[in-house]
Amino acid sequence: MPAFIxxxxxxxxxxxxxxxxxxxxxxxxxxxxxxxxxxxxxxRVGPNRVGFEGLLQPFADVFKLLLKEELIPxxxxxLLFTIAPIISVAAALTAFxxxxxxxxxxxxxxxxxxLRLEVTDVNVAVLVIFAITSMGVYGIVLAxxxxxxxxxxxxxxxxxxxxxxxxxxxxxxxxAVVMMAGSLSLREIVLNQSGYWWHIIPKWYVFLQPIxxxxxxxxxxxxxxxxxxDFPEAEQELVAGYxxxxxxxxxxxFFLAEYVNMVTVSAVATxxxxxxxxxxxxxxxxxxxxxxxxxLALLFFYVWMRWTLPRYRYDQLMEFGWKYLLPLAILNLxxxxxxxxxxx
Amino acid sequence: MISLNEFLxxxxxxxxIGTAGVFLRRNLITILLSIEIMLNAVNLxxxxxxRYLGTVDGQIIVFFVMTVAAAEAAVGLALVIALFRHRExxxxxxxxxxxx
Amino acid sequence: xxxxLFYVFAAVAVISxxxxxxxxxxxxxxxxxxxxxxxxxxxxxxxxxxxxxVTQIIVYAGAIMVLFLFVVMLxxxxxxxxxxxxxxxxxxxxxxxVLSLALAAEVxxxxxxxxxxxxxxxxxxxVAISSVARIGTGIFxxxxxxxxxxxxxxxxxxxxxxxxxRKEH
Numbered sequence: 001m002p003a004f005i006x007x008x009x010x011x012x013x014x015x016x017x018x019x020x021x022x023x024x025x026x027x028x029x030x031x032x033x034x035x036x037x038x039x040x041x042x043x044r045v046g047p048n049r050v051g052f053e054g055l056l057q058p059f060a061d062v063f064k065l066l067l068k069e070e071l072i073p074x075x076x077x078x079l080l081f082t083i084a085p086i087i088s089v090a091a092a093l094t095a096f097x098x099x100x101x102x103x104x105x106x107x108x109x110x111x112x113x114x115l116r117l118e119v120t121d122v123n124v125a126v127l128v129i130f131a132i133t134s135m136g137v138y139g140i141v142l143a144x145x146x147x148x149x150x151x152x153x154x155x156x157x158x159x160x161x162x163x164x165x166x167x168x169x170x171x172x173x174x175x176a177v178v179m180m181a182g183s184l185s186l187r188e189i190v191l192n193q194s195g196y197w198w199h200i201i202p203k204w205y206v207f208l209q210p211i212x213x214x215x216x217x218x219x220x221x222x223x224x225x226x227x228x229x230d231f232p233e234a235e236q237e238l239v240a241g242y243x244x245x246x247x248x249x250x251x252x253x254f255f256l257a258e259y260v261n262m263v264t265v266s267a268v269a270t271x272x273x274x275x276x277x278x279x280x281x282x283x284x285x286x287x288x289x290x291x292x293x294x295x296l297a298l299l300f301f302y303v304w305m306r307w308t309l310p311r312y313r314y315d316q317l318m319e320f321g322w323k324y325l326l327p328l329a330i331l332n333l334x335x336x337x338x339x340x341x342x343x344x
Numbered sequence: 345m346i347s348l349n350e351f352l353x354x355x356x357x358x359x360x361i362g363t364a365g366v367f368l369r370r371n372l373i374t375i376l377l378s379i380e381i382m383l384n385a386v387n388l389x390x391x392x393x394x395r396y397l398g399t400v401d402g403q404i405i406v407f408f409v410m411t412v413a414a415a416e417a418a419v420g421l422a423l424v425i426a427l428f429r430h431r432e433x434x435x436x437x438x439x440x441x442x443x444x
Numbered sequence: 445x446x447x448x449l450f451y452v453f454a455a456v457a458v459i460s461x462x463x464x465x466x467x468x469x470x471x472x473x474x475x476x477x478x479x480x481x482x483x484x485x486x487x488x489x490x491x492x493x494x495x496x497x498v499t500q501i502i503v504y505a506g507a508i509m510v511l512f513l514f515v516v517m518l519x520x521x522x523x524x525x526x527x528x529x530x531x532x533x534x535x536x537x538x539x540x541x542v543l544s545l546a547l548a549a550e551v552x553x554x555x556x557x558x559x560x561x562x563x564x565x566x567x568x569x570x571v572a573i574s575s576v577a578r579i580g581t582g583i584f585x586x587x588x589x590x591x592x593x594x595x596x597x598x599x600x601x602x603x604x605x606x607x608x609x610r611k612e613h
Contacts, residue, residue: 080471124576127498134506138478141510145471145517153517164510184576346450348561351491354454356551358461364544365465368536373470373516377477380508381461384484387500395491396561398569400578403496404587407579410503411594415601417508421515422605428519429611 019119023093027259028058030299037303068248073148076245080146085250088139088257095132095264098125100187102277102288125186126174129268130167133223137163139257140225144242156242158314159225159232165321166222166229172329173216176336177205177272186268190276202280206273209336213273215329217298220265222321224258227306231314266298267291274298351392358385372424372434376417383413450490456483474512481505492570495579 032047032055039046047054072081097119122128137160144156181189195203206213222229232242243254270276274294277287312320358381365378387406394402424434431438460480467473481504488497572578583591 077471080475122494123574124494124498127495127502131498131501131506134502137506137510138513141513141517142475145513157514157517160510160514164507345562346447346490349555349558350450350454351487352555353552354458354487356555357458357548360544360547360551361458361461361465363547364540368540369465371470373512374465374473377464377470377473377512380477380504381464381480384481384504387496388484388487391488391491391493391496395493395573398572400573400575400582403493403573403579404582406496407499407583408587408590408594410499411598414503414508415598417511418601418605419608421511422609425515425519425609434519 016119019096020093023096023260023263024256026263027256028062030259030262030303031058031061031255033299034303034306037300038307041304041307062252065248065252070248070250071245073245076148077146080142081245082250084139084143084146085246085253085257086139087142088136089253089260091132091136091139092257092260092264095129095136096260096267098122098128098186099264099267099271100190100276101267101291103284121185121187124184126178126184126189126272129186129264130171130174133170133261133264134164134167136257136261139254140242143246143254147242147245149245152242152244155232155244159242162225162229162232162314162317162321163223165318166219166325169215169321169325169329170219170223172326172333173212173219174272176209176212176329176333179333179336179340180205180208186271186276190271190278193275194278202275202278204273204275209273209332211328212332212336213269215325215332216273217265217269218325219321219329220269221302221305222317224261224265226258226262226302228309228311229317230306231311231317234311262299262302263295266295266302269298270294348392348396352389355385355389355392358382358388370435370437372427372436373421375436376420376424379420380413380417383409446490450487453483453486453490456480457487470516471513474509474516477512478505478509481509492574494574495576 035057036046036054047057050056050060072078098121100121140156140163141160142156144152144154144159147153147156177189178184181192183189183192189205193202193204197203201207221227225233243251246254270291276294277291279287279290279293282289362378362380362382362385365381366375369375369378387409390402390406390409392402394400394405427439428434457480460476460483464473464476464480467476481500485497485500485505488494488500
């Protein structure tokens with residue numbers, strides 16, 4: 001075996017491959033979960049024919065999408081039209097790269113040095129997630145523009161205006177957690193939440209910052225264009241949205257991007273507020289099971305909200321983001337700063 | 345090894361490209377984009393020299409330059425919108441009323 | 445610092461900047477400028493300044509360019525126009541290229557008169573610069589006045605932009 005193939009490099013490459021596949025598979029899983037939960041909320045059964053309990057339904061959907069014809073409108077800007085879904089998916093997949101989902105492991109002694117369960121860890125991880133989610137706006141803006149249709153343009157503009165408005169509250173909620181943890185690295189923030197108060201209540205930040213958690217999650221839901229903030233997408237039912245002119249796999253890519261964004265927001269919320277991979281009964285190296293369970297709980301909450309709450313009208317949505325959520329996020333930040341200084 | 349000179353050369357080239365854009369292009373938005381290229385070249389110089397001198401001041405100045413660039417882009421684009429409303433064109437050659 | 449990475453990022457930044465200036469469609473210019481900012485962000489990471497790299501993406505590529513994009517779309521300014529105006533004569537482009545090369549050559553000559561100034565390879569220096577805590581301390585203690593003035597500047601710019609771009613009734 002040549003000298004440069006050492007087990008750590010191979011382990012890292014395998015880890016990157018695994019994370020990317022997990023994200024895409026989780027998007028498929030989310031399609032199934034959404035349809036099943038939606039069905040049970042609406043007092044019916046949902047997909048149950050393709051595979052056990054309909055678990056292979058997403059794969060059937062993808063197969064159908066792959067076989068459809070790819071249409072590009074004649075007067076569309078071809079380059080931007082093709083690039084827009086690629087930008088969306090690239091931003092969605094890259095944002096997950098700094099999320100840690102487990103503690104260090106040596107794979108039962110196979111590796112020379114411990115491998116951290118994340119793609120990478122930079123000391124500005126929280127800002128990296130923020131930056132890459134901002135880049136995701138471009139996919140939507142370009143999709144709306146390059147379709148060369150009035151309704152797509154309006155849908156794209158509204159959707160991107162919504163995303164950049166809620167980014168501010170998102171960032172302020174993040175800033176409050178960073179203030180409490182004293183570090184921008186997600187791994188450090190999770191490790192700061194280890195331990196228990198009075199041996200029962202875990203030291204998660206959700207107990208210290210309940211309002212911050214609600215602000216973050218609400219802003220996250222608005223960022224990913226999900227109900228009840230999905231007016232720009234629901235326009236599709238009425239008139240059109242930014243992905244009207246897209247067919248076949250480009251359309252599939254937009255939905256992949258949306259579900260992966262949901263997973264990323266849930267994973268980041270888990271790391272910041274719910275203690276990441278820390279949990280009571282399992283040994284340390286099974287921490288990723290707790291991470292999975294907590295993220296799944298938040299994703300279930302996402303789906304539950306979509307099929308229960310009516311959607312906001314666009315002006316109500318923007319008013320909520322600027323006039324209510326932003327002042328609340330600022331007050332949360334000031335209160336956190338005061339408490340951090342006062343309590344030392 | 346990469347020394348400070350390479351970074352300064354790169355910064356100079358980017359600044360030259362930005363200047364050429366401001367002088368040559370006859371589209372208000374592209375002129376604003378070229379100004380942003382120039383500001384970025386200056387940012388690169390600040391960070392490179394900051395790294396060379398071992399201080400963090402370079403990055404602090406870049407932080408402020410970015411903020412000022414954002415404010416200037418906002419006001420510049422508002423002016424472009426207001427000008428466009430009057431003459432329906434984005435060419436600076438159309439706004440010659442003050443010329444004598 | 446890896447020389448290959450430096451040249452790759454530098455090439456990306458220079459080529460996309462050249463294309464920004466040389467493109468006829470302003471929409472494509474804006475997208476290429478975003479690519480250029482990405483290249484510069486990579487250079488900041490090479491200079492042990494990850495905070496500046498990420499702030500560049502958040503502020504420049506994520507906010508200012510979205511503003512440019514909105515304006516280009518709202519003004520429907522995607523029509524193409526000549527890169528070099530015809531008033532400069534038929535050889536305008538060639539003269540422009542020659543003069544720009546002259547400017548770049550002057551910069552290169554000036555820098556060659558100075559000896560090579562190499563970066564310190566001390567790992568402690570790298571860690572000291574990349575620490576976000578230090579940047580925060582610097583901004584809020586030594587440069588606190590500049591910080592406050594900048595926030596007033598942003599407020600003024602925001603109000604000014606809204607007032608200027610408002611439709612007159």
